[in-house]
Amino acid sequence: MSTGSIATLLYNTPHKFTGLLVIGKIFFFLDIISYLSIWTSLITRFTRFPHAFGATFHDPEEAYLIPTAALGFATILFGIEVYGVPSCGIWLVKTQLVLFWVYVAIAICLAVCLNWHLYKTRMATRQPFWLVRLLPSFPAMLAGTTASLLISAHPPHYAIPMLIAGTALQGFGFMISLFILAEYIHGLHHGGLPPMRRRPQMFIAIGPPAFTAVELMGMAEVATSKFGTGFIASAGSLNVPDVLVVLTLFISIFLWILSFFFWALGWLSIFDARREWKFDxxxxxxxxxxxxxxxxxxxxxxxxxxxxxxxxxxxxxVIQVTLWVACAGAHVWAYFTRRTLWPGMDEGFGPDESRRDGSRDGVGMEGDVVGWKAGESHRGLGEV
Known part of the structure; x- marks a missing residue:
């Protein structure tokens, strides 16, 4: 999903130079290749070890990451809109419409069913990091962002249902995220900063306000061509699209500053622990x-x-592309040096890292999860 988001960013970057769209297409194809490769690996794993599929839903690390499969699908839809539709016929536009509603159905199922499962099993008691609890609702929230990018290619009778569904799901995801973000801030106040291995995940907090701002502004822009002046009957002759543009712009600025706070908090925390940097x-x-x-x-x-x-x-x-290249390069190097994607060395399974105060975090080889709060311990059920 990171590769697909970079492809979308390259397309939307102002002051483009010659060849930037070509680079974006390369990232788009890399996104598709990596997505299919990961699915192939997962299917191979679950075929060879059938018990691993059920164990995934009971592991505090893996269960919360299940929705990332849907997020990766959403970024491919982004790429189809900006790179595929201009180069293909109407057939891709119609395919895109079907895929959007398939994605909406998947997002709703994840938001309801997976969250219900996590609540039922009290999974949060065995997952010490707050922000990963955002992930089950993230695909629903990203449905709004997806709709804002896709609806411009569709006539009003298709676009307006997409716009309404996207706004509803974006609102749901954002409201759910507020509760978890409140828990996150409470945890930082009382438990302090997480260990270094968790600190990159602090950027997850940026997603809800940032992508909601993108969705609101995108929807408002498209509404100017899809909505008529009298779209809302009770509003009389009010120009609804113009009102939406002004309203969403200022709401988006309101959300942007919250994103900036989480962005700055994340980088300050990472550079504060720069001596403990180790890729995972x-x-x-x-x-x-x-x-x-x-x-x-x-x-x-x-x-x-x-x-x-x-x-x-x-x-x-430039910063985001640099981060992607750095993560990709470090990931390949870590793989060949057997420090990631090897039994006992991944998030949730590898040896944990010590904090300066001597407490430890992570899921050890035996399955023990130890939080950074004193006396907090849990048991993990996942299997490699």
């Missing part, structure tokens, strides 16, 4: 949420018609 898969959390923050910044610059803010867009794009 959690570092990929620095890419996808931060891309949403960059997209929100670019959109605000466009609607404000601010050249100064527009120039922030290319700078943010």
């Amino acid at each position: 898969i959690t570092w990929w959390a620095t890419v996808f949420p931060n891309t949403g923050f960059a997209l929100a910044t670019i959109k605000i610059g466009e609607l404000l018609d601010s050249e100064a803010v527009r120039w922030v867009g290319p700078a943010a794009t």
Whole structure:
């Protein structure tokens, strides 16, 4: 999903140079290849070890990551819109419409059924990091962002249901995220900063306000061509699209500053522990949420018609591409040196890392989960 988000960011970056779209297409194809490769690996794993599929739903690390499969699907839909539709016929537009509603159905099932399962099994008591609890509702929230990018290619009778469904799901995901973000802030106040291996995941907090801002501004822009003046009968002759643009712009600025707070908090926390840096898969959390923050910044610059803010867009794009390259390079190196994607060495299974105060975090080889709060311990059920 990080690769697909970079492809979308490259397409939306202002002040493009020649060849930027070609680079974006390369990232889009890499996104498809990596997505299919991961699914192939998962199917192979579950075929060879059937018990691992059921164990995934009872492991405090893996269970919360199940929705990332849907998020990866959403980023492919982003790429289809910006790179595929302009190069293909009407058949891809119709296929895209079907895929959007399939995605909505999957997102709703994950938000309801997976959350219910996690509540029933009290999974949060064995998952010491608060923000990963956002992930089951994340695909529903991203449905709004997906709709805002896709509806421009569809006539009003298709676009308006997409817009309404996307707004409803975006609102649901954002409201759920507020409860978890409150728990996150409470945990930081009382438990302090998490261990270094968890700190890249602090950027997950950026996603809800940032992607909601992107969705609101995108929906409002498209509404100007899809909504008529009298779309809402009780509003009389009020120009609904113009009102939406003004309203969503200022709400998005309101959300953007919250994203900026979480962005700054994450980087301060990571650089504070720079002597403990060691790559693991959690570092990929620095890419996808931060891309949403960059997209929100670019959109605000466009609607404000601010050249100064527009120039922030290319700078943010350079930073995000650099982060992606660094994570990809470190991930390949870690794989060949058997420090990730090997039994006993991944998030949730590998040897945990010590904090300065001597407490430990993570899921050990025996399955013990130990939080950074004194006296907090749990049991994990996952299997490799």
